[in-house]
Amino acid sequence: xxxxxxxxxxxxxxxxxxxxxxxxxxxxxxxxxxxxxxxxxxxxxxxxxxxxxxxxxxxxxxxxxxxxxxxxxxxxxxxxxxxxxxxxxxxx
Amino acid sequence: xxxxxxxxxxxxxxxxxxxxxxxxxxxxxxxxxxxxxxxxxxxxxxxxxxxxxxxxxxxxxxxxxxxxxxxxxxxxxxxxxxxxxxxxxxxxxxxxxxxxxxxxxxxxxxxxxxxxxxxxxxxxxxxxxxxxxxxxxxxxxxxxxxxxxxxxxxxxxxxxxxxxxxxxxxxxxxxxxxxxxxxxxxxxxxxxxxxxxxxxxxxxxxxxxxxxxxxxxxxxxxxxxxxxxxxxxxxxxxxxxxxxxxxxxxxxxxxxxxxxxxxxxxxxxxxxxxxxxxxxxxxxxxxxxxxxxxxxxxxxxxxxxxxxxxxxxxxxxxxxxxxxxxxxxxx
Numbered sequence: 567x568x569x570x571x572x573x574x575x576x577x578x579x580x581x582x583x584x585x586x587x588x589x590x591x592x593x594x595x596x597x598x599x600x601x602x603x604x605x606x607x608x609x610x611x612x613x614x615x616x617x618x619x620x621x622x623x624x625x626x627x628x629x630x631x632x633x634x635x636x637x638x639x640x641x642x643x644x645x646x647x648x649x650x651x652x653x654x655x656x657x658x
Numbered sequence: 659x660x661x662x663x664x665x666x667x668x669x670x671x672x673x674x675x676x677x678x679x680x681x682x683x684x685x686x687x688x689x690x691x692x693x694x695x696x697x698x699x700x701x702x703x704x705x706x707x708x709x710x711x712x713x714x715x716x717x718x719x720x721x722x723x724x725x726x727x728x729x730x731x732x733x734x735x736x737x738x739x740x741x742x743x744x745x746x747x748x749x750x751x752x753x754x755x756x757x758x759x760x761x762x763x764x765x766x767x768x769x770x771x772x773x774x775x776x777x778x779x780x781x782x783x784x785x786x787x788x789x790x791x792x793x794x795x796x797x798x799x800x801x802x803x804x805x806x807x808x809x810x811x812x813x814x815x816x817x818x819x820x821x822x823x824x825x826x827x828x829x830x831x832x833x834x835x836x837x838x839x840x841x842x843x844x845x846x847x848x849x850x851x852x853x854x855x856x857x858x859x860x861x862x863x864x865x866x867x868x869x870x871x872x873x874x875x876x877x878x879x880x881x882x883x884x885x886x887x888x889x890x891x892x893x894x895x896x897x898x899x900x901x902x903x904x905x906x907x908x909x910x911x912x913x914x915x916x917x918x919x920x921x922x923x924x925x926x927x928x929x930x931x932x933x934x935x936x937x938x939x940x941x942x943x944x945x946x947x948x949x950x951x952x953x954x955x956x957x958x959x960x961x962x963x964x965x966x967x968x969x970x971x972x973x974x975x976x977x978x979x980x981x982x983x984x985x986x987x988x989x
Binding site for chain 2: 637
């Protein structure tokens with residue numbers, strides 16, 4: 567699926583991993599891969615949160631970047647840690 | 659040599675398929691990737707490991723009889739040189755993605771005996787080579803290939819061990835040093851029994867590149883060809899690993915490696931032919947999930963090894979055992 571993550575968040579995430587901005591095509595692929603890896607897990611975790619959340623693309627992108635840098639044996643575990651960090655940030 | 663290379667190339671092309679070419683192909687220099695990580699229970703991977711406290715069976719030339727406290731140290735790493743992948747994102751490959759790369763594995767393996775006088779370093783083995791690793795991830799599983807076209811191993815008995823061993827007139831200093839090639843296939847997946855578990859099945863093998871086997875046909879201090887070269891040089895291996903679901907940042911695991919090893923027989927005769935023995939290495943422990951960075955202690959475990967002594971010229975000793983508690987470090 568094509569990512570709806572904002573380009574600025576993806577630029578930061580891409581730069582964090584590669585120490586350079588990359589091309590538009592590289593960042594778009596990076597964005598799509600990040601979305602496909604984590605977004606469904608993030609939406610599920612947010613829906614199960616108390617209170618349930620319906621995060622915007624910007625928030626889902628931020629959580630996905632945290633998930634990408636979180637420890638974990640599976641993408642689901644990493645996404646859960648990203649969502650937990652966001653919920654802590656929001657004070658839930 | 660030609661057939662395994664062609665086979666690996668064909669397998670790689672088959673696994674890459676056509677869909678990958680519609681995407682960006684990324685080439686990265688000096689960046690690591692988790693395409694075919696060694697099994698946690700693999701006995702001689704290029705990693706930094708301490709086995710202490712640890713115990714060992716008596717060595718062939720030990721002065722004091724019986725089992726002994728003998729710690730083991732491995733220092734090493736697989737140095738990443740180049741990776742090519744259709745995945746831009748770092749981390750494990752996602753379904754439909756593939757990656758291939760070149761690494762230089764370098765490692766040193768030491769065992770020290772704390773029972774004999776002066777606590778001798780028994781043996782130190784040095785290894786380095788070139789390694790190509792490939793992985794293609796499917797929906798529920800990943801296929802991996804590891805191919806080492808060239809690797810060198812040089813082994814050295816410790817000088818104090820040699821001085822003590824030289825009290826025996828029958829002692830001979832053998833030059834165990836060789837170049838070899840190696841291959842491995844890996845099938846791995848997750849969620850076999852529960853959410854977050856990981857399993858791996860491995861099959862591999864190695865063989866010296868030269869026809870002269872694993873060691874020189876003459877002693878280190880002589881040019882006379884008094885030694886019979888190793889004959890059964892191909893050593894196949896199999897491995898299994900199961901990592902349980904993560905708990906408190908680590909996965910409990912069971913890992914086992916078995917390899918059919920040549921028992922070096924330096925003076926083969928019809929009455930004393932070369933033998934082979936299955937060597938087993940078992941580990942039970944806890945490890946950080948694969949690809950985790952920033953945690954220096956990667957795994958801790960209990961290890962038990964039984965089979966051919968893995969150290970240098972002591973590979974003439976069969977039914978050897980060692981056991982201990984191990985720690986693997988990395989960045």
